Every structure is written in structure tokens, then in C-alpha cells.
Amino acid sequence: MLSEYLNALFFIFVAEMGDKTQILAMMFATKYKMSKVLLGVLIGSFLNHGIAVLFGFLIGGLIPGSTLQIIAGCAFIFFALWGLKEDDDEEDEQGAKKLGPVFTVAAAFFIGELGDKTQLTAITLSADADFPILVLLGTVSGMLLTSSIGIFVGSKIGDKIPELALKLISYGVFLTCGIVKLKGALPKHYINFYSVSVFFLVIGVFTGLLLKAILEKRKRGEKSLYLKTASSLQEYMKQMKENIDEICLGECQCGKCLGEACVIGYTKEIIQEGMEEEAVSLEEHHPLDESSKEKDFDTMKLLDSLVCTIQYLLDNYKDEHKRNIADAIRNNLELALFDEALDFNGDKKAYLNLIKEKDISMWEILLKSLQPK
Numbered sequence: 001m002l003s004e005y006l007n008a009l010f011f012i013f014v015a016e017m018g019d020k021t022q023i024l025a026m027m028f029a030t031k032y033k034m035s036k037v038l039l040g041v042l043i044g045s046f047l048n049h050g051i052a053v054l055f056g057f058l059i060g061g062l063i064p065g066s067t068l069q070i071i072a073g074c075a076f077i078f079f080a081l082w083g084l085k086e087d088d089d090e091e092d093e094q095g096a097k098k099l100g101p102v103f104t105v106a107a108a109f110f111i112g113e114l115g116d117k118t119q120l121t122a123i124t125l126s127a128d129a130d131f132p133i134l135v136l137l138g139t140v141s142g143m144l145l146t147s148s149i150g151i152f153v154g155s156k157i158g159d160k161i162p163e164l165a166l167k168l169i170s171y172g173v174f175l176t177c178g179i180v181k182l183k184g185a186l187p188k189h190y191i192n193f194y195s196v197s198v199f200f201l202v203i204g205v206f207t208g209l210l211l212k213a214i215l216e217k218r219k220r221g222e223k224s225l226y227l228k229t230a231s232s233l234q235e236y237m238k239q240m241k242e243n244i245d246e247i248c249l250g251e252c253q254c255g256k257c258l259g260e261a262c263v264i265g266y267t268k269e270i271i272q273e274g275m276e277e278e279a280v281s282l283e284e285h286h287p288l289d290e291s292s293k294e295k296d297f298d299t300m301k302l303l304d305s306l307v308c309t310i311q312y313l314l315d316n317y318k319d320e321h322k323r324n325i326a327d328a329i330r331n332n333l334e335l336a337l338f339d340e341a342l343d344f345n346g347d348k349k350a351y352l353n354l355i356k357e358k359d360i361s362m363w364e365i366l367l368k369s370l371q372p373k
Contacts (some may be wrong), residue, residue, distance in 0.1 A: 001131055008125050008138025012118055013145055014173045015079060017166045021143060022150030030107050031149045038104020038144060043200060046136070047106075048113045049122045053136045056126030068128045069185035075124045076178030077203070079117045084210035109143075115116045153282040156321040164214060175203070175294070229291070239312075240329055241271050243305040247297055264297065267332040270325065297336050303362060306368040310344070310351070317346040337362065 016022060021041075022138045028037045060068060118139065139289050183191065248264050313326045331341035338358045344366045348370060356363040 001134065003127050003133050004125075005134040005138040005141075007224025009142045009145070010120070010138075011121055011174075012139045014170045014294040015083065015117055015121055015150075016143065017170060019083070019146075019170075021109070021113070021118070021156060022146055024105075024108055025147035025150045027342050028101075028108070031147065033101070033282075034039035034151055036101040037105050038087075038147060040102045041109055041147045042140065043102065044106035044109030045113070045140045048110045049136055049139045049143075050257045052122035053129075053132045053139070054125040056123035057129065058128070058212045059123075060127035063127070065128060066185050069181050072127070073178045073181030073185060076181065078178075079209060080119060080178060081203075081206050082117050082169045083174065084167055084207065084214065095206060098102055107175055123214045148194040164218075167214070171207075198321045239308065240305065241268075243301070243308065244268055244271060244329075247301050247305065261334050262295075263332045264295075269327055270328045270332070295336075298363075299337065302333055303369075304363055306330065306337065307366060310348070310366075310370060311345065313346070314348060 025037060025041060028040070063071070121138045122135065125139070126132045129135045244264060244267050248268070309326050309330045313323060313330065316326070319325055327344065330344060334341045338355075342351065342354045342358075352363060352367055352370070355366055
């Protein structure tokens with residue numbers, strides 16, 4: 001009984017490591033709190049795989065056991081090859097702003113996994129299962145596990161993730177299981193030197209073609225969507241945190257830490273909150289201590305951080321969540337530089353004109369830094 005749950009968890013876990021599920025989870029984690037992303041994954045996967053398990057269970061009673069084993073073996077071999085296929089560089093965020101985070105993620109996972117190899121794997125596993133509900137729980141657990149790992153690992157090591165190794169491991173597991181199932185289910189007279197030779201020749205050709213496509217893409221210096229997303233998430237999590245940590249004077253130079261009452265301490269809090277929450281609200285924080293704006297922060301580092309923030313805003317201005325966080329950080333940097341927060345509505349030229357009125361030398365630095373390269 002437990003073996004059906006563990007088998008389902010294992011196969012989904014192997015199938016989805018480095019695949020579309022983790023890409024979706026990483027992308028949504030740049031916008032929403034991790035707990036909401038995982039709740040959405042749970043709902044979407046449960047509905048998607050629930051349909052698959054029900055379908056598999058129903059057809060399982062209509063097809064002889066040996067035939068099911070042959071179908072399952074062929075399916076696993078197909079999944080092995082499918083796992084080597086490069087994902088299309090697309091991002092599906094349809095209706096994201098209207099449904100709210102949980103239902104947005106749930107809808108994306110439900111729709112995104114329709115007809116995908118995880119849904120087909122769920123059908124295959126449930127077709128000859130004695131306890132299909134355990135198969136469902138196992139497949140959903142596998143989705144949650146891969147999504148959690150994707151978010152965590154993506155935030156830590158970014159584009160250093162060994163994607164090709166993950167694909168090859170998945171390929172090896174599914175291919176081996178498929179061969180074992182076929183060997184046990186096919187009539188003995190079908191298994192001979194010639195049939196086995198042709199089988200491995202065909203598998204070898206398809207494997208070679210798929211690996212060639214992957215390696216050629218790597219040779220051209222192109223990143224897969226998985227690596228792009230991991231890198232983007234890593235940058236999102238770390239970039240401003242590192243900048244602000246460098247600007248912070250520390251208690252040795254600054255004296256007693258004012259925490260959220262300090263313009264830089266408050267910025268640290270915003271960054272941390274932005275990593276965990278859906279939105280950042282300025283009204284929720286304590287008023288700033290006016291003396292913190294007069295501290296001897298490194299002007300060039302503040303300007304560098306402001307340049308990064310403005311560029312980030314220009315690239316992500318339509319994303320309300322990212323804009324809220326970046327605007328809050330921008331306001332604090334402006335307070336430290338100009339003693340007041342400035343308006344920014346996505347118009348770089350208008351914003352630079354405001355800077356020019358405040359400080360011509362800083363305007364020149366920002367103008368040069370924000371020029372297209």
C-alpha cells in the first residue's frame with residue numbers, strides 16, 4: 001500500500017526535476033509568498049492529477065494486466081525521451097492580476113500540466129493501482145517537493161544548477177523502468193537479438209538527436225528557460241540586499257542601530273519583507289528618524305543602488321508587486337541622497353529632470369549610468 005504512494009512520489013519527483021513545474025514555481029516565487037505559491041501548486045496539482053488518477057483507474061479495469069504493463073513500459077520510455085526535450089521559452093501568466101496569488105498559481109499548474117508527462121505518469125501509475133488515492137497523494141507530494149526544491153535551490157545557486165545532469169538522471173530512471181516493465185510483460189518470443197538491437201538503435205538515435213539539440217544550445221551560450229528563471233530569481237533575491245548591506249555603516253561607525261527607524265535599516269526590512277510577502281506597504285512601518293538621513297553613507301554606493309533600482313523599475317514597471325518593492329527602496333535611497341522622496345511614474349526622462357533640479361553632479365552620473373548600452 002505504502003509502496004504505491006512512494007512510487008508515485010518518486011516518479012513525479014524524477015520527472016519534474018529541472019522541468020516546467022520548477023520553472024513555474026520559480027517565476028511565481030518572484031511575485032508571491034512561497035507559502036501561497038505552494039498552496040497554489042497543491043490545489044492545481046490535486047485537481048489535475050485527480051482527473052488523471054480517476055481516468056487511469058477506470059481504464060485499468062478494462063485492460064488486461066499484461067497489456068497495461070506493456071503500455072506502462074512504453075509510456076516510461078516515452079517519458080524518458082520527453083524529459084530530454086528543451087522547454088519552450090515562454091512564460092504563461094494569463095489572468096495573473098485578476099485571480100489572486102493562490103488561484104493564479106493553481107490555474108497555471110492545472111492548465112500547464114494538462115497532457116504533460118506528469119499527468120500521463122499519474123494515469124500510468126493509477127491504471128494498475130490497488131489504492132489510486134495513494135497514487136494521487138504521491139503525485140501531488142512529488143509536485144510540492146520539486147516546486148519547493150526549485151524555489152530554494154534557485155534562490156541559492158541560480159544558474160549553477162546542473163540542469164543537464166538532472167535531465168540525464170530522469171532519463172535513466174524512466175528508461176530503466178520502462179525496459180524492466182517491457183521485459184517482464186512481453187511474450188518471450190518477442191525478445192530476441194534482432195528486436196533488442198533494433199529497440200536500442202531507435203532509442204539511441206532519438207537520444208542522440210535530443211542531446212545534440214541541448215549541447216548545441218549550450219555551445220551557442222544560450223540558457224534554457226529553467227536556467228534563465230533560476231538566475232532571475234537568484235538576482236531578485238540577492239541584488240539589492242547585497243547593495244544595501246554594503247551601504248550600511250554598522251554599529252562601529254554609526255553608533256546605536258536605529259533599525260527600521262533608519263533609512264537604510266528600513267530598506268533592509270523592505271527587502272526582507274519583499275522576499276516573503278505579496279506587497280510592501282510604507283504605512284505599516286515606523287516613521288524614520290530624521291537623523292538617519294544625515295548619516296555619512298557612501299554617496300557613490302547609494303547612486304549605484306539607485307541606478308540599479310531605476311533600471312529594475314524600468315524593466316518591471318508593469319508588475320505591481322515588483323514595482324511596489326522597488327519604489328519603496330527607491331524612496332529610501334532618495335531620502336539618503338536628496339533628503340526627500342521623488343516621484344517616479346515610469347518616465348525616465350521626467351525622473352532625471354527631477355534629479356537635475358536637486359543635484360547636477362548626481363544627475364550627470366545617473367544620466368550616464370542609465371544610458372542604453
